[in-house]
Amino acid sequence: MAGSAEARKLVYLVTGGCGFLGEHVVRMLLEREPRLRELRVFDLHLSPWLEELKTGPVQVTGIQGDVSEAHEVAAAVSGAHVVIHTAGLVDVFGRASPETIYKVNVQGTQNVVEACVQTGTRFLVYTSSMEVVGPNIKGHPFYRGNEDTPYEAVHEHPYPHSKAQAERLVLEANGRMVHGGLPLVTCALRPTGIYGEGHQIMRDFYHQGLRLGGRLFRAIPASVEHGRVYVGNVAWMHVLVARELEHRAALMGGQVYFCYDKSPYKSYEDFNMEFLGPCGLRLVGTRPLLPYWLLVLLATLNALLQWLLRPLLLYAPLLNPYTLVVANTTFTVSTNKAQRHFGYEPLFSWEDSRTRTILWMQGMDSSAQ
């Protein structure tokens, strides 16, 4: 939907704009934000597809930078009306050190907040995560909960802990005076497990299945529900929040919103099979093929192997003690807070989300042959 030239006056910055979610946010903004004059895409690694976006009426500016470097963030934020901060180290597989995770996710977010304050940017949307809530280290289920559901959010793993710290920084910054004397308005969005075109973990499952002769072996009971949300709907919620923050600052400022849509409640593995099945893979077993204690042993051995091999190579399998607990703990949301506060409705139906994801996987399938 193209806006008239005179209506184009806003400058948006998307950090992590070349990532799985970030790319969908960037493309959604270009399609559905008619007030855009300039779209800045800030990322550690700029993608080649950015060039194809530079042919339209909106100025698309790729900025290669590191959110953990305050001066680089300040330069990118300066002059922006809205910042959508998606950049982060999404690592639960032990690829990055805890120090690096905190440096990027916490210090990086602090840098974004301070840059908004110093340069006068008034609207900040942060991509938080369901993991800020849970599953907690005790494996307590969170069954179709909402933003107000009481839950003992206790984290030891660097990733959820860093996301919780970053979210708190963003929410506490709401109301701070920015350069120019007006208040900063912030909010945080908490996606559950995002799926869709470009999801690296789905690729990993697909390639693992190919290596195992087209089979995947059930490890988690089908009864363990895991919340999932389509990346296009998460992107749409980011665009909508960024648009509505100015007019609904009193209601939305300092708030958190789960990202949700009509994706069905299923176990993580059964949900993945909605896409892996049409690509020729099958999930072996109606119940977990191995007892849980053996899975714990295998996960622990994987963690030990990762530690032993680290000086030589990065060994980062999907199964480790943390991913096993998360996968094995029910965590689903049922809420309409985003609809009540800013009129959010999913842009993509479950059927459409599923079809788009399958077509992407099949396209990946053909390119893999």
Ligand SMILES: NC(=O)C1=CN([C@@H]2O[C@H](COP(=O)(O)OP(=O)(O)OC[C@H]3O[C@@H](n4cnc5c(N)ncnc54)[C@H](O)[C@@H]3O)[C@@H](O)[C@H]2O)C=CC1
């Ligand atoms: N993937 C998922 O299921 C979920 C993701 N999230 C959150 O969504 C956000 C995006 O996640 P994904 O797109 O899945 O991850 P991703 O890894 O695909 O994208 C993250 C982007 O941030 C960039 N980045 C990393 N470190 C950076 C740094 N120091 N400076 C600048 N850019 C940097 C990466 O290059 C990448 O393009 C993250 O904040 C994550 O915590 C939240 C809930 C679920």
Ligand SMILES: CC(C)[C@@H](O)CC[C@@H](C)[C@H]1CC[C@H]2[C@@H]3[C@H](O)CC4=CC(=O)CC[C@]4(C)[C@H]3CC[C@]12C
């Ligand atoms: C090997 C089997 C036990 C297999 O079932 C493991 C699946 C496991 C890799 C995933 C299960 C749940 C996922 C996490 C969940 O979707 C919540 C997340 C939120 C985020 O912010 C980032 C990603 C993740 C931690 C996601 C990562 C992969 C799982 C642990």
